[in-house]
Amino acid sequence: MLHQIPLENAKITDSFWSFYIKNIKENTIPYQYSVLNNSPSVTIENENKKDFFENQKSNALENFRVAAGMSLGGHYGMIFQDSDVYKWLEAVAYSLHINPDKELQSLADSVLELIAAAQNEDGYIDTYFQVKEPRLKYRMLYSGHELYCMGHLLEALAAYWQATHNKTALVIAEKVINHIDTVFGYENGKIQGSDGHPEIELGLLKIYEITQNPTALRLAEFFLDIRGKNTEFYAEEMARNEKDGLPVKMIKVPELKTYLVAHTQPKNMTEAVGHAVRMLYLAAAMARVVHHNNDSDMYSACKAIWDNVTNKKMYITGGVGSTTDGEAFTGNYDLPNDIMYCETCASIALAFFAYDMFMLDPKAEYMDVIERVLYNGILSGASLDGIHFFYVNPLEVNGRINDENPDHGHVKRIRPQWYSCACCPPNFARAIGSVQRYIYTADSKNKEVYINLFADSSMADDGIKIVQSTDFPYGNTVKLTVNSDSAYTVKIRVPYWSRNFSVNVNRNHCEYNTENGYALLQNVQGNTVIEIAFDTPVMAVKANSAVIADANRVTVQRGPFVYCAEQIDNAVHLAQYRVAAEDIQNASVSVENCPLGRIPFIDINAVTEHINCNGLYCYNPEISCENHKLRMLPYYAWANRGDSDMMVWLHQK
Amino acid sequence: MLHQIPLENAKITDSFWSFYIKNIKENTIPYQYSVLNNSPSVTIENENKKDFFENQKSNALENFRVAAGMSLGGHYGMIFQDSDVYKWLEAVAYSLHINPDKELQSLADSVLELIAAAQNEDGYIDTYFQVKEPRLKYRMLYSGHELYCMGHLLEALAAYWQATHNKTALVIAEKVINHIDTVFGYENGKIQGSDGHPEIELGLLKIYEITQNPTALRLAEFFLDIRGKNTEFYAEEMARNEKDGLPVKMIKVPELKTYLVAHTQPKNMTEAVGHAVRMLYLAAAMARVVHHNNDSDMYSACKAIWDNVTNKKMYITGGVGSTTDGEAFTGNYDLPNDIMYCETCASIALAFFAYDMFMLDPKAEYMDVIERVLYNGILSGASLDGIHFFYVNPLEVNGRINDENPDHGHVKRIRPQWYSCACCPPNFARAIGSVQRYIYTADSKNKEVYINLFADSSMADDGIKIVQSTDFPYGNTVKLTVNSDSAYTVKIRVPYWSRNFSVNVNRNHCEYNTENGYALLQNVQGNTVIEIAFDTPVMAVKANSAVIADANRVTVQRGPFVYCAEQIDNAVHLAQYRVAAEDIQNASVSVENCPLGRIPFIDINAVTEHINCNGLYCYNPEISCENHKLRMLPYYAWANRGDSDMMVWLHQK
Numbered sequence A, B: 001m002l003h004q005i006p007l008e009n010a011k012i013t014d015s016f017w018s019f020y021i022k023n024i025k026e027n028t029i030p031y032q033y034s035v036l037n038n039s040p041s042v043t044i045e046n047e048n049k050k051d052f053f054e055n056q057k058s059n060a061l062e063n064f065r066v067a068a069g070m071s072l073g074g075h076y077g078m079i080f081q082d083s084d085v086y087k088w089l090e091a092v093a094y095s096l097h098i099n100p101d102k103e104l105q106s107l108a109d110s111v112l113e114l115i116a117a118a119q120n121e122d123g124y125i126d127t128y129f130q131v132k133e134p135r136l137k138y139r140m141l142y143s144g145h146e147l148y149c150m151g152h153l154l155e156a157l158a159a160y161w162q163a164t165h166n167k168t169a170l171v172i173a174e175k176v177i178n179h180i181d182t183v184f185g186y187e188n189g190k191i192q193g194s195d196g197h198p199e200i201e202l203g204l205l206k207i208y209e210i211t212q213n214p215t216a217l218r219l220a221e222f223f224l225d226i227r228g229k230n231t232e233f234y235a236e237e238m239a240r241n242e243k244d245g246l247p248v249k250m251i252k253v254p255e256l257k258t259y260l261v262a263h264t265q266p267k268n269m270t271e272a273v274g275h276a277v278r279m280l281y282l283a284a285a286m287a288r289v290v291h292h293n294n295d296s297d298m299y300s301a302c303k304a305i306w307d308n309v310t311n312k313k314m315y316i317t318g319g320v321g322s323t324t325d326g327e328a329f330t331g332n333y334d335l336p337n338d339i340m341y342c343e344t345c346a347s348i349a350l351a352f353f354a355y356d357m358f359m360l361d362p363k364a365e366y367m368d369v370i371e372r373v374l375y376n377g378i379l380s381g382a383s384l385d386g387i388h389f390f391y392v393n394p395l396e397v398n399g400r401i402n403d404e405n406p407d408h409g410h411v412k413r414i415r416p417q418w419y420s421c422a423c424c425p426p427n428f429a430r431a432i433g434s435v436q437r438y439i440y441t442a443d444s445k446n447k448e449v450y451i452n453l454f455a456d457s458s459m460a461d462d463g464i465k466i467v468q469s470t471d472f473p474y475g476n477t478v479k480l481t482v483n484s485d486s487a488y489t490v491k492i493r494v495p496y497w498s499r500n501f502s503v504n505v506n507r508n509h510c511e512y513n514t515e516n517g518y519a520l521l522q523n524v525q526g527n528t529v530i531e532i533a534f535d536t537p538v539m540a541v542k543a544n545s546a547v548i549a550d551a552n553r554v555t556v557q558r559g560p561f562v563y564c565a566e567q568i569d570n571a572v573h574l575a576q577y578r579v580a581a582e583d584i585q586n587a588s589v590s591v592e593n594c595p596l597g598r599i600p601f602i603d604i605n606a607v608t609e610h611i612n613c614n615g616l617y618c619y620n621p622e623i624s625c626e627n628h629k630l631r632m633l634p635y636y637a638w639a640n641r642g643d644s645d646m647m648v649w650l651h652q653k
Helices: A016-036 A060-067 A082-098 A102-118 A127-132 A146-164 A167-183 A200-211 A214-226 A233-243 A276-293 A296-312 A344-360 A364-381 A399-404 A424-432 A581-585 B016-036 B060-067 B082-098 B102-118 B127-132 B146-164 B167-183 B200-211 B214-226 B233-243 B276-293 B296-312 B344-360 B364-381 B399-404 B424-432 B581-585
Strands: A010-012 A440-443 A448-451 A457-461 A464-470 A477-493 A499-505 A508-510 A513-515 A518-535 A538-543 A553-558 A561-566 A577-579 A588-594 A597-611 A617-619 A623-634 A650-652 B010-012 B440-443 B448-451 B457-461 B464-470 B477-493 B499-505 B508-510 B513-515 B518-535 B538-543 B553-558 B561-566 B577-579 B588-594 B597-611 B617-619 B623-634 B650-652
Touching (some): A016 A082, A060 A082, A060 A102, A060 A127, A082 A102, A102 A146, A102 A167, A146 A167, A146 A200, A167 A200, A167 A214, A200 A214, A214 A276, A276 A296, A276 A344, A296 A344, A344 A364, A344 A424, A364 A561, A440 A457, A538 A581, A553 A581, A577 A623, A581 A597, B016 B082, B016 B102, B016 B424, B060 B082, B060 B127, B082 B102, B102 B167, B146 B167, B167 B200, B200 B214, B200 B276, B276 B296, B276 B344, B296 B344, B364 B424, B448 B464, B538 B581, B553 B581, B577 B581
Parallel strands (some): A448 A477, A577 A650, B448 B477
Antiparallel strands (some): A010 A457, A440 A448, A457 A464, A464 A477, A477 A518, A499 A508, A538 A553, A538 B617, A553 A561, A561 A623, A588 A597, A597 A623, B010 B457, B440 B448, B457 B464, B499 B508, B513 B518, B553 B561, B553 B650, B588 B597, B597 B623
């Protein structure tokens, strides 16, 4: 059985990820606490210019104080505002797990105590319903997000207990679980439905994995079974509320059950549809439950969803969700670059799903996707200062269009300080703040260890220690110093973007076999030095010709980094550049230390097209081309130098 | 002073437009009557999959019967359903003017009588408010559309009177005008505001031009002055209604005053903003009022709007409105091809505006735009059978995307039989049904006649007769047989798409001067034969490089026709074709008689790109190109052969 290396035993020492982990600890976490605690200096933006959500303050912590009776006042913010606190707490847990810090732990303990104080005696906790709408408790699962919030609470409590062994965490969790068990289930009188937004399932499973409380697993299985069993469940709920004249938040979408990913039971799902975060939190939970119950139907569904997302609905950045309308998946190969959604949370959810799939069947294809979203679509979700965040991660922006076309109203070019719907910022902190979980995986029983990602780091597990020395992602060599008590099989992921991947063992060239995308080094015992070398060529990438949006376009990837061009680096408007695949393959890389950090810029011989045309349309115009260099940088680093147009997919020559 | 040739004196005999005029008379008008009269066999679609408007029936005529007390029941349909009847009546008027028809006139007379019967004694008429919401009369100008409907009524009455001299038309009109005069105006106690949807202004002016009733002109001037004077007028109206708890239809848009084109007074407008049809009906009225009052500020505003629309915001098809959100203009050069709006009504409004600008200053640039919208963006609004209609006229459709991405929910690929918001179908009938108005213009005092468009046709005006013999738009020669009593200056538009435009007068080559894009032939008297010859080369068209959506794209125009490729004619998916400008210039034209009629197809030597790639993204793939012909046809004829993907702007080689 594969297991994750506990965070305290997987240490990152590299320059790339360490920057983020330090940044999250020193900047992001304190900043987010100040926002949740209503720092007056923060400007909170709506996600879309068309939205008018409450955005004077976060109030997330104050909502708990009100629910706990420690403060007067009402609830403020989104119906799921509680989850911002929970995700922040989870991020803190990972940070403490990696770098214990008494002061931070004391602050987090106080938040945990606040949560405990707000929790009802019966275990219920949701400040919106406790403070504002008690009579609507569990009457609006379609949009109430109570179990969604409690799911995030359980995830946070699991992580916090693992980091600190603070028993309050498990006390709160057990109360929540016992409470849910009294309300939901197949038994008569219980609610036979699940939350419109999946998440409780993951939370239940994470607590189960610590406590082995069978109720938690049973409830997770229940929620994964009942979803979509009655496809009209949510419509009936809405109709009932409307009939009773209740002031409930209706969801108006043409396909409610699809939007809520409740169009069929999870085990029968065959593709990724609906709200992307809902879909992928659900998929992650589906894969995770298979670890515990080996449900083969569920596993088949997971594989079908995986195949559909990664082969038909995923942007090259690892972004998912092609439309802002329902923040949703659309059809196969529909990947518009400028009006897409690509919510940071959805890419995070994809990483979670990929990880749970990997742990069921350790194939490189899952790690390829994890690497893709980590280095690209998730990382772009925050600025390099760690305190500004994207909700939506476009692959092409043009400021003039964005400002004046409401179809682009959700696409921002400058990361805001915070959002009225602030799901992404703390999600970024918890996902990137625990990035080391992905580097190594081990199977103590079968004596196998997986090197999934390259990063200067070390791991220690039962009977084996590995020190990985590398300058990756800047350099192309990796040295693994392995010390193992017994014969281990070391499996090293051969990345799809590498060429000439060669392995030396104790200075001898090693012919390796590959299995599921991993190079196998068997019988590694005692002290062993494994040296890996590979190329990271600049690669021209084409999308499948079914992707209409990328027709006659080409882009650039080098190693794990997808590239983009920013206007600030280029003299002519980006849309006028044209490049050929061979121009990209012959491009030069210049690693520069600049205010963005250490950036491997790529300079490509391109042409710019000029038309002798002052009007709007030009008939048989003279078209001339000029040679121009086009400069590109890794996508994750975009939008850190002010407002600048950006393009991932370049026009082809 | 320029004047239009009365419809009975401008006869079209060509094969291109005659088809439409006959089609409208024989098919469209009877069909539309049956729809307005609740034919049970018609399927009425919502404009957008996301909309849920009443669409069981039109009920437009029944609404009048109910308002007249001739029928029981309520109002059904949109708040502006009356205007469908008025636009139909106007289309009938033009048809009767061109081809008198007793049976049709008798039917139309009965509709006129029904309108008269529904009109209140005080002149008010709007069946929605008469039947359903009397207490809201003129309380919701932001969305009530009362004056909009009355404006269409006045336009219809003017046309109907001109066609038939049925006095009831002017009786109804005068009652409407006197009624409006009692309600709206600068005087204390009157409403100092205008309708959220401009249109009353055009109606008032058209009646004024017949009756010279000064009240009509004064009211038109009032509405054109009061609009945007208090920019908060509509917001205040909404707030008042909300405060009074009235069941009114609020408009929720971020920029209400801009959406309603009431962000400033018309005379101060400098660009085209907001709802495209509102903007352009307003602009047409602004230009038209200048004919009567020579208001130089207003004229300057018209010229600024014209310049902005035609040089920065118009699709090559003559479509306008880049977003479905508010059916609106967006920023300069923002012309997305696949999620645009390009409402048929907006192109019609642009033709009206262009015509009123032309009549103020007869320059070819206005006729160029009229020709562009007539042959392309308006004509695409109806199927060749005359009984199916597009609301939205895209420049690129991909069925797979359209069906599954709600951002494309407004883009249809098969013309519906009718719409819940049915503004476009009768607008098409009235606009194309009177197309001959544009061919000739005369100035009897200065003895000038303008040949604006080429079509086999004839005209007769004070002291001059012209017979135009041509096979245009299929052929390239035009013979004008002119018979004039006195010396006329004949001005012939030299189209921007022609080459080698040569003129013979009485068989002698004529060196002509051009002025404002017209070839001047002076002192034409007695019997004169003018022979014109020109080329209609296949032209490669590039958009201005500021149009991001058309970067690295090229399209095709020949004569007045913009071309598109339809999937049904082509073997490989359209997005895979790549063409060079020179391929287009060397393309061959094949005029074919096919079920679409007489179609000049264009076949271009193109290449199709193939990638050796089964996955979603391919790294350094083998890219191969195959030579393939790409077939294109005039845009107006698309979507007449079933569901087929379509592209106007082709990928460039």
